[in-house]
Amino acid sequence: MKTNVAKITxxxxxxxxxxxxPSAFAEESSSQLSSKKRDQISENCGSIRQSxxxxxxxxxxxxxxxxxxxxxALSKYITPLNLRLVKNDLSSVALINLQTALATxxxxxxxxxxxxxKSLEELIAIDCRLEPETFYNKLVSTRExxxxxxxxxxxxxxxxxxxxxxxxxxxxxxxx
Amino acid sequence: xIKLPSFHKTPAPDSSQNLTPGAKHLLILGASAVGITFLTxxxxxxxxxxxxxxxxxxxRPGFLPEEDESEKDKDDADFVFSDTGKITRExxxxxxxxxxxxxxxxNEFSDPYGATPLSDESLGI
Numbered sequence: 001m002k003t004n005v006a007k008i009t010x011x012x013x014x015x016x017x018x019x020x021x022p023s024a025f026a027e028e029s030s031s032q033l034s035s036k037k038r039d040q041i042s043e044n045c046g047s048i049r050q051s052x053x054x055x056x057x058x059x060x061x062x063x064x065x066x067x068x069x070x071x072x073a074l075s076k077y078i079t080p081l082n083l084r085l086v087k088n089d090l091s092s093v094a095l096i097n098l099q100t101a102l103a104t105x106x107x108x109x110x111x112x113x114x115x116x117x118k119s120l121e122e123l124i125a126i127d128c129r130l131e132p133e134t135f136y137n138k139l140v141s142t143r144e145x146x147x148x149x150x151x152x153x154x155x156x157x158x159x160x161x162x163x164x165x166x167x168x169x170x171x172x173x174x175x176x
Numbered sequence: 177x178i179k180l181p182s183f184h185k186t187p188a189p190d191s192s193q194n195l196t197p198g199a200k201h202l203l204i205l206g207a208s209a210v211g212i213t214f215l216t217x218x219x220x221x222x223x224x225x226x227x228x229x230x231x232x233x234x235x236r237p238g239f240l241p242e243e244d245e246s247e248k249d250k251d252d253a254d255f256v257f258s259d260t261g262k263i264t265r266e267x268x269x270x271x272x273x274x275x276x277x278x279x280x281x282x283n284e285f286s287d288p289y290g291a292t293p294l295s296d297e298s299l300g301i
Contacts, residue, residue: 037296037301040300040301041301044299044300044301047300048299048300048301051293051298051299052299055293055294057238057239059289060231060234060239061241061242061245062285062288062289063232064234064241064245065245065281065284065285066282066285066288069278069279069281069282072278073275073278073279076255076256076257077257077271077274077275077278079259080256080257080258080259081257081259081271083259084257084258084259084260084261084263085263087259087260088262088263090263110232111228113231113232114228114231114232115228116289117228117231118228118231121231136301139294139299142294143291143294146289146291146294147291149289150287150288150289150290150291153288153289157282160279160282161279163275164272164275164276164279167268167271167272167275168272170263170268171265171268171269171272174263174264174265174268
């Protein structure tokens with residue numbers, strides 16, 4: 001009877017260690033990491049905030065630049081071309097789908113930029129000298145939002161490249 | 177014994193009693209106008225911020241376009257593909273030539289919104 005109890009206890013202990021040891025280890029390492037980073041964030045707070053402010057300005061400039069090109073591509077090229085193709089009974093489903101996808105992606109880009117900018121502004125507003133942990137957590141979430149924005153840019157670039165390819169196909173298939 | 181002159185303090189006239197009904201109405205009108213202005217300005221600023229327009233607006237201090245940006249905007253080709261007319265090879269060639277010029281401008285920035293500027297190394301963390 002005693003051996004059975006001992007076996008069950010050993011099994012339960014082993015199960016507990018297997019289930020919780022990795023997370024306990026992870027928590028320990030993350031707290032070590034954060035304590036290391038905490039000091040660095042507090043020490044370099046001034047320069048970090050300065051870098052973030054510069055980034056905020058350059059991001060605004062990039063957004064305007066890219067936004068203008070997307071707008072031009074859609075309103076001065078793709079939309080008029082689709083209209084002209086329809087009028088000539090040559091409408092291309094691929095190009096119409098591309099136009100819709102591009103318009104959607106452009107509004108996603110705009111919405112994601114707003115989301116990212118809000119996060120970046122909140123990050124800059126945090127006093128990293130006094131609240132390094134809050135600052136780092138916000139930095140991590142801002143990075144994720146920046147990643148989404150980067151994906152949007154890549155998606156739109158792919159759509160625009162595909163649009164060029166589709167027009168090339170239409171051109172090749174035209175009768176002289 | 178010297179008799180000191182006594183000063184009688186005359187009560188200050190009650191300004192509200194002296195106001196004519198017209199002046200009172202004017203005062204209320206002025207105060208209401210100022211109150212409404214404050215309220216509408218506060219609501220507009222709240223909407224401006226919450227809608228996210230503040231982040232897209234580059235006319236706010238610190239985000240004004242630089243001189244070279246304005247010059248570039250002026251230099252931009254003003255090509256618009258016409259939505260009328262026959263579809264010919266020449267028309268599509270012209271379309272592609274101009275569209276490619278626009279798309280080449282996208283390569284001006286290497287890796288826009290890349291992860292590097294927010295990395296621990298870049299920020300010195």
